[in-house]
Amino acid sequence: MSSQPIDLSIEFCGKTFKNPFLLSSSPVSNSAEMVARSFDAGWSGVVFKTLNSDRLKITHPSPRMNAFHYGAKRVVGVQNVEQISDRPLKDNLVDFLYLKKRYPEHILISSIMGFSNDEWAYLAKVSEDNGADMLELNFSCPHMCIEGTGHHVGKAFDLIEKFTTTVKNTVSIPVIAKMTPNITDMTEPAIYAKNGGADAISAINTVSGISEVGLEDLVPKPNIFGIGAVSGTSGPAIKPIGLHFIADMAQCGELTLPLSGIGGIETWIDALEYILLGSSTIQVTTGIMHYGYRIVEDMIEGLSDFMVQRGVTKVSDLVGKALPNLKTTDHFALDRQGITRYDLDKCVGCGQCYIVCTDAGGQALEWGAEERRPKLIEDKCLSCMLCNFVCPVPELISFKEMPATWNREETQVMDKSLEREITLEPFTKEGSNECSC
Amino acid sequence: MSYADKFESMKKGFDMGQAIAEADRCLLCHDAPCSKGCPADTDPASFIRKLRFRNVTGAIRTIKTNNILGGGCGVLCPTAELCEKECSATGIGQPIAIGKIQRFLIEHARETDFKVFAKADPRPEKVAVVGSGPGGLSCAAELAKDGYPVTIFEARPEPGGVLRYGVVSFRFDLDFLAAEIEDIRNLGVDFKCSSPIDGHKGAEDLLGDGYQAVFLAPGLWDAVQLKAAAEDIKGLYSSVQYLEGLRDGNLQSFAERIEDKTVAVIGGGSVAMDCVESAARLGAKDVYLVYRRSYTQMPAEAEERIDALQGGIHFLLLNQPVDYVVDENRCIKGLKLVRTALGDMDESGRRSPVNIEDSEWILGADVVIEAIGNKAEDQSPGWYPHVKLKEKNLIQTDPATGKTSVDGIFAGGDIVRGPALVVNAVQDGKVAARAIKAYLKQ
Numbered sequence: 001m002s003s004q005p006i007d008l009s010i011e012f013c014g015k016t017f018k019n020p021f022l023l024s025s026s027p028v029s030n031s032a033e034m035v036a037r038s039f040d041a042g043w044s045g046v047v048f049k050t051l052n053s054d055r056l057k058i059t060h061p062s063p064r065m066n067a068f069h070y071g072a073k074r075v076v077g078v079q080n081v082e083q084i085s086d087r088p089l090k091d092n093l094v095d096f097l098y099l100k101k102r103y104p105e106h107i108l109i110s111s112i113m114g115f116s117n118d119e120w121a122y123l124a125k126v127s128e129d130n131g132a133d134m135l136e137l138n139f140s141c142p143h144m145c146i147e148g149t150g151h152h153v154g155k156a157f158d159l160i161e162k163f164t165t166t167v168k169n170t171v172s173i174p175v176i177a178k179m180t181p182n183i184t185d186m187t188e189p190a191i192y193a194k195n196g197g198a199d200a201i202s203a204i205n206t207v208s209g210i211s212e213v214g215l216e217d218l219v220p221k222p223n224i225f226g227i228g229a230v231s232g233t234s235g236p237a238i239k240p241i242g243l244h245f246i247a248d249m250a251q252c253g254e255l256t257l258p259l260s261g262i263g264g265i266e267t268w269i270d271a272l273e274y275i276l277l278g279s280s281t282i283q284v285t286t287g288i289m290h291y292g293y294r295i296v297e298d299m300i301e302g303l304s305d306f307m308v309q310r311g312v313t314k315v316s317d318l319v320g321k322a323l324p325n326l327k328t329t330d331h332f333a334l335d336r337q338g339i340t341r342y343d344l345d346k347c348v349g350c351g352q353c354y355i356v357c358t359d360a361g362g363q364a365l366e367w368g369a370e371e372r373r374p375k376l377i378e379d380k381c382l383s384c385m386l387c388n389f390v391c392p393v394p395e396l397i398s399f400k401e402m403p404a405t406w407n408r409e410e411t412q413v414m415d416k417s418l419e420r421e422i423t424l425e426p427f428t429k430e431g432s433n434e435c436s437c
Numbered sequence: 438m439s440y441a442d443k444f445e446s447m448k449k450g451f452d453m454g455q456a457i458a459e460a461d462r463c464l465l466c467h468d469a470p471c472s473k474g475c476p477a478d479t480d481p482a483s484f485i486r487k488l489r490f491r492n493v494t495g496a497i498r499t500i501k502t503n504n505i506l507g508g509g510c511g512v513l514c515p516t517a518e519l520c521e522k523e524c525s526a527t528g529i530g531q532p533i534a535i536g537k538i539q540r541f542l543i544e545h546a547r548e549t550d551f552k553v554f555a556k557a558d559p560r561p562e563k564v565a566v567v568g569s570g571p572g573g574l575s576c577a578a579e580l581a582k583d584g585y586p587v588t589i590f591e592a593r594p595e596p597g598g599v600l601r602y603g604v605v606s607f608r609f610d611l612d613f614l615a616a617e618i619e620d621i622r623n624l625g626v627d628f629k630c631s632s633p634i635d636g637h638k639g640a641e642d643l644l645g646d647g648y649q650a651v652f653l654a655p656g657l658w659d660a661v662q663l664k665a666a667a668e669d670i671k672g673l674y675s676s677v678q679y680l681e682g683l684r685d686g687n688l689q690s691f692a693e694r695i696e697d698k699t700v701a702v703i704g705g706g707s708v709a710m711d712c713v714e715s716a717a718r719l720g721a722k723d724v725y726l727v728y729r730r731s732y733t734q735m736p737a738e739a740e741e742r743i744d745a746l747q748g749g750i751h752f753l754l755l756n757q758p759v760d761y762v763v764d765e766n767r768c769i770k771g772l773k774l775v776r777t778a779l780g781d782m783d784e785s786g787r788r789s790p791v792n793i794e795d796s797e798w799i800l801g802a803d804v805v806i807e808a809i810g811n812k813a814e815d816q817s818p819g820w821y822p823h824v825k826l827k828e829k830n831l832i833q834t835d836p837a838t839g840k841t842s843v844d845g846i847f848a849g850g851d852i853v854r855g856p857a858l859v860v861n862a863v864q865d866g867k868v869a870a871r872a873i874k875a876y877l878k879q
């Protein structure tokens with residue numbers, strides 16, 4: 001394997017990023033001091049914490065976050081009620097100047113959110129004037145309390161187009177529109193943003209959620225002195241939602257804008273999945289909240305090694321590479337069927353496969369109590385793969401295709417032992433149960 | 438630091454985070470082997486699954502219902518040889534630390550004041566239990582849960598039997614024991630301490646004295662000795678005398694005898710490990726563990742052996758003590774040892790030690806403790822003259838019920854099995870309690 005560091009640079013909206021890994025607009029990009037350390041750690045750019053124009057004083061709720069743990073695994077999700085930057089605009093802009101001076105090769109993206117059309121224009125202008133390389137329009141913050149801001153805009157598509165147009169008419173730097181996932185079809189608002197002149201789309205912002213309810217006080221968390229609220233959920237738990245929206249937009253023939261993927265990214269594999277489904281850059285917050293800026297080192301090394309192993313020389317060659325294999329479910333070749341295959345030499349005898357197959361699968365396993373091993377009845381296997389999901393031994397259970405002549409045994413209607421006790425007339429159109437009304 | 442401070446408490450157990458992390462590693466087996474590996478049917482598979490699904494109170498209920506001394510067993514069981522030995526997770530790494538989870542859950546119940554049992558409606562039939570060790574406690578609790586009035590007769594001043602007088606406090610501390618016993622007291626069990634059942638037919642007479650059934654669990658409290666007629670040797674103790682002495686207020690005098698001295702302990706089981714470790718803590722200059730077989734043949738748990746080695750104990754393996762060395766005042770001066778080699782398999786499935794000719798040597802020692810086993814007290818057959826005995830004055834019972842040859846008298850624990858584990862005695866108590874209930878309903 002090459003010992004040379006490989007070039008991970010990628011073009012996005014006409015700018016060259018030294019790698020696809022950015023901080024997203026959030027508590028992790030709150031000040032130049034923080035961002036500087038992230039750049040030193042290896043991040044190629046930042047979407048700075050969304051600017052506030054000082055018209056309204058921002059006070060964050062306290063406490064402002066709650067973690068969603070799963071078993072002993074901590075922070076599979078974060079719920080966050082923090083609002084946009086609570087710093088004076090001037091301080092943020094001085095930070096912009098500082099960052100651009102000290103890190104001229106790193107990309108500084110200014111996230112803005114206006115409370116009026118004029119304010120969008122104003123924040124865009126001061127961002128450009130103070131060195132921002134790009135803008136990201138925050139149409140999606142899910143916990144702004146003020147009507148006409150945050151994800152309220154992201155759900156009112158005409159406002160997306162209007163504010164994007166305003167910003168584009170004000171500045172010459174590229175403009176990214178950040179989408180809320182709290183809708184069904186993201187291509188529609190993205191096209192509104194495109195019509196307003198947006199140069200790229202970033203997605204997803206946090207998913208509206210409730211992470212936990214306090215059982216002592218019956219208050220949903222985070223508990224802000226007795227009150228909880230629906231607010232933004234982020235982290236590994238929401239990655240499937242982010243990947244879905246990115247892929248939808250990447251496949252949308254009408255949109256054709258570059259994408260910046262966000263949502264649950266912690267490892268190079270997560271990042272690569274976003275890239276393979278159409279993202280040119282990716283953005284991270286919750287992973288950093290959990291582990292710090294250092295995780296970018298493993299993203300860089302992991303993606304580099306993957307590219308060397310696959311003989312890929314440019315990250316852009318990976319963008320959207322999985323999309324040709326992503327189709328709607330009606331494209332499945334249902335005439336091809338398979339079953340599981342067990343390599344029982346590796347089995348440790350826990351029997352979890354037997355439990356899930358019996359209670360949630362095809363009842364295709366028998367349990368050998370003496371030898372503590374499952375025995376597969378091949379003709380009953382549904383290939384649901386539940387057994388594989390719960391098996392603690394890697395690669396013990398795999399999928400194999402069966403010959404075209406093979407047929408799966410149909411699931412029994414009912415246990416034969418019950419047949420004696422009841423008589424039933426199957427419901428058919430011709431039968432006696434036919435509706436006569 | 439006072440001597441007592443060195444013996445205060447056990448190593449800290451799991452906290453909730455550690456217990457949950459460990460439960461998360463559990464493979465949640467079908468037909469779980471760990472549960473089959475518990476001699477007292479404590480059912481670790483169920484209580485770990487309950488913890489895994491945050492049913493913490495249910496997990497505690499499972500333990501306490503199945504094993505009233507679940508906390509003690511969690512601490513004292515040689516889990517590596519029982520439940521954890523069967524653990525499927527061993528196939529992909531380490532077994533689940535079942536004993537530690539079990540101990541945590543019981544400690545958590547105490548911290549949160551979660552009580553599993555409500556007092557049952559009282560029943561008329563009274564039962565007497567002889568001995569407040571694990572067998573007696575288990576039987577008493579099992580009966581009391583169903584409302585039977587139970588009285589435990591204990592010869593010593595405090596309850597617990599081997600849990601109090603046969604184990605050192607850094608292995609099992611008195612606060613922990615007190616909490617276990619408190620749970621049993623709360624069921625309504627009456628403890629009569631300093632109440633030995635001595636005299637001819639003492640135990641049998643309980644039947645005519647208002648008790649409808651009797652459970653015998655007096656344990657084994659005489660020491661097996663290397664050589665007979667050694668009682669007058671000064672500085673020679675049995676593990677029974679020594680461990681009991683540490684608990685009953687003689688700690689200070691033992692400490693004075695041991696500090697800066699050379700101590701030799703004979704034996705390779707858990708009791709021997711308790712003896713060497715406590716001698717080291719009392720400030721002995723050198724502590725030797727003398728064992729006639731090899732390291733891996735020792736009955737003590739691997740963790741105990743490693744702790745002892747790490748604690749600076751000198752293991753003298755493959756050495757058979759053959760005689761005491763005493764001075765003119767009958768004060769112990771050392772042990773006469775013969776080196777051994779491992780020969781053929783014996784009935785225990787282990788290669789047996791064979792003395793090597795002309796290999797005798799003398800190990801100097803100021804204190805010698807024999808930890809080579811306990812046996813039934815010589816006078817014990819007199820307490821129940823009609824109860825049929827087997828070898829070594831052990832009581833003959835039906836293993837399925839604990840019934841002795843005398844109607845209404847049941848027995849369990851070491852007095853039936855010979856030296857065995859706490860968890861075995863717990864099971865004996867449960868089995869006998871079931872049989873006693875059936876007997877009383879006749």
